[in-house]
Amino acid sequence: MSLKILRLSQVVEMTGTSKSTIYRWINANQFPKPINLSHASVGWLEADINDWIQSKIQARG
Numbered sequence: 001m002s003l004k005i006l007r008l009s010q011v012v013e014m015t016g017t018s019k020s021t022i023y024r025w026i027n028a029n030q031f032p033k034p035i036n037l038s039h040a041s042v043g044w045l046e047a048d049i050n051d052w053i054q055s056k057i058q059a060r061g
Contacts, residue, residue: 005035005043014049 012019025031032052034042 004046005037006046006049007041007043008034011044011049015053 006014008019008022011022015022022031026033032044032048034044037043
């Protein structure tokens with residue numbers, strides 16, 4: 001399991017989506033929730049994002 005923390009710009013690059021889409025998916029419980037790093041910054045575990053991407057690949061059949 002990877003414990004690398006990704007910032008929003010890295011998640012946007014990995015998923016090919018926009019920041020607003022990421023947050024819309026989070027609010028709809030369709031994307032991993034971020035980890036609070038400080039009062040003004042968040043990050044995501046790389047493993048969580050990779051698992052989410054893999055689930056999308058598997059869902060396409």
